[in-house]
Amino acid sequence: MAVEVALERLLEMAASSPIIQRERVPLALAQGRVLAEDLVATLDLPPWPNSAMDGYALRLADWHGEALVVSQRIFAGQSPDPLAAGTCARIFTGAPVPVGADCVEMQENVVVEDDQRVRFTQPLASGQNIRPQGQETTVGEQVLCSGTRLGPIELGLAASLGCASLEVVRKVRVAVLSTGDELVEPGQPLGPGQIYNSNRVLLCGWLQRLGCEVVDAGILPDDLSATRRCLAGLADVDLILSTGGVSVGDADFLGIALREEGELTLWKLAIKPGKPLTFGHFRGVPVIGLPGNPASTLVTFALLARPYLLRRQGVQSVEPLKFKVPAGFVWPKAGSRREYLRGRIENGRAVIYRNQSSGVLRSAAWADGLVEILEERTLVEGDEVSFIPLSEVLG
Ligand SMILES: Nc1nc2c(c(=O)[nH]1)N[C@H]1C(S)=C(S)[C@@H](COP(=O)(O)OP(=O)(O)OC[C@H]3O[C@@H](n4cnc5c(N)ncnc54)[C@H](O)[C@@H]3O)O[C@H]1N2
Numbered sequence: 103m104a105v106e107v108a109l110e111r112l113l114e115m116a117a118s119s120p121i122i123q124r125e126r127v128p129l130a131l132a133q134g135r136v137l138a139e140d141l142v143a144t145l146d147l148p149p150w151p152n153s154a155m156d157g158y159a160l161r162l163a164d165w166h167g168e169a170l171v172v173s174q175r176i177f178a179g180q181s182p183d184p185l186a187a188g189t190c191a192r193i194f195t196g197a198p199v200p201v202g203a204d205c206v207e208m209q210e211n212v213v214v215e216d217d218q219r220v221r222f223t224q225p226l227a228s229g230q231n232i233r234p235q236g237q238e239t240t241v242g243e244q245v246l247c248s249g250t251r252l253g254p255i256e257l258g259l260a261a262s263l264g265c266a267s268l269e270v271v272r273k274v275r276v277a278v279l280s281t282g283d284e285l286v287e288p289g290q291p292l293g294p295g296q297i298y299n300s301n302r303v304l305l306c307g308w309l310q311r312l313g314c315e316v317v318d319a320g321i322l323p324d325d326l327s328a329t330r331r332c333l334a335g336l337a338d339v340d341l342i343l344s345t346g347g348v349s350v351g352d353a354d355f356l357g358i359a360l361r362e363e364g365e366l367t368l369w370k371l372a373i374k375p376g377k378p379l380t381f382g383h384f385r386g387v388p389v390i391g392l393p394g395n396p397a398s399t400l401v402t403f404a405l406l407a408r409p410y411l412l413r414r415q416g417v418q419s420v421e422p423l424k425f426k427v428p429a430g431f432v433w434p435k436a437g438s439r440r441e442y443l444r445g446r447i448e449n450g451r452a453v454i455y456r457n458q459s460s461g462v463l464r465s466a467a468w469a470d471g472l473v474e475i476l477e478e479r480t481l482v483e484g485d486e487v488s489f490i491p492l493s494e495v496l497g
Pocket residue numbers: 280281282284285297298299300301302345346347348349350351354375376377378392393394395396398460461
């Protein structure tokens with residue numbers, strides 16, 4: 103199955119089981135969460151006309167080229183009197199423009215004649231250097247829509263409107279399961295044939311950044327009945343996310359368990375790395391089985407599992423931004439799977455890590471992004487490739 107077809111299927115399934123519960127959280131805890139209601143402005147921004155410069159406020163009609171008397175000084179945070187006719191006001195950036203003034207001149211263009219009077223040396227225009235009331239938004243306007251992922255910018259915007267808390271979609275509960283008899287947690291001694299479990303910490307950290315509630319389901323041995331028992335014990339999560347055990351080997355049991363007690367909806371994608379990606383459900387609980395090779399885990403999580411998790415929370419825009427760059431490498435071997443190489447941009451060209459084996463996680467640590475190579479494609483230097491920055495998919 104082609105990557106985009108698989109993604110479409112995954113997203114359809116995500117949309118058919120949306121997380122509907124919501125909760126109100128303070129802004130400080132809303133980072134990475136998904137807004138569950140439209141954010142509508144309850145005040146104008148700015149709430150009153152204010153000065154964009156340190157300078158002098160005046161009424162243009164009062165000025166005929168002569169010096170004006172300074173009748174008041176207005177700082178940010180103050181509430182000024184109306185401007186006395188025929189005078190100007192000393193004003194500072196962010197301070198309310200007094201009623202009656204329609205122009206602010208920056209102090210660099212003003213000559214102070216004595217303490218009381220100033221002369222304007224440049225032509226003046228009505229409205230200059232005044233940020234009008236409601237310039238950014240007016241009461242009743244929709245500022246953010248439901249389904250928006252909240253980052254620092256959205257939270258800053260909510261704060262500017264006086265919101266101390268927001269209604270967000272409840273966290274998606276994701277069980278992270280590492281399968282493999284060979285796996286040992288870091289900190290333990292390594293026996294013969296064993297390797298350290300790197301996928302667990304990679305996925306748990308990534309899911310936390312995504313705003314998910316992580317249930318660490320530990321290491322599962324390569325055993326069918328243990329697999330059944332383990333999956334059955336995870337009935338209260340929104341998604342079981344496992345790694346390994348999805349290929350065709352005699353120790354790959356996830357697909358069998360899904361077929362027996364649920365459904366194997368999707369298996370084998372035209373993607374490299376990540377071919378045996380598996381999706382289905384076990385007794386009604388959705389299961390995504392990522393291939394165990396660490397770079398395969400990374401690529402399939404970024405391109406398939408992450409969009410799925412976002413769509414379950416109602417996010418519409420789930421696909422990472424990609425942009426075209428010339429290749430700074432050759433790729434003579436056309437493949438039938440779409441490839442995602444770990445690469446960087448150097449001197450305006452995409453270059454790739456020297457070892458693209460799906461077992462080499464170091465390739466991704468070196469990289470700033472994924473270089474996409476379409477099916478059946480050979481490349482010479484300078485040919486265009488798509489580049490997906492890792493920063494697009496890591497948060
Ligand atoms: N005869 C075939 N063999 C394989 C095929 C195939 O089409 N025919 N596909 C290969 C591809 S492609 C991939 S990808 C792997 C995927 O295998 P699994 O998802 O079943 O994963 P495992 O066999 O359990 O492990 C693969 C590899 O990754 C290491 N691993 C697993 N979990 C972790 C972990 N948590 N941390 C670190 N490393 C992990 C594991 O030790 C293996 O080396 O199948 C190919 N085989």
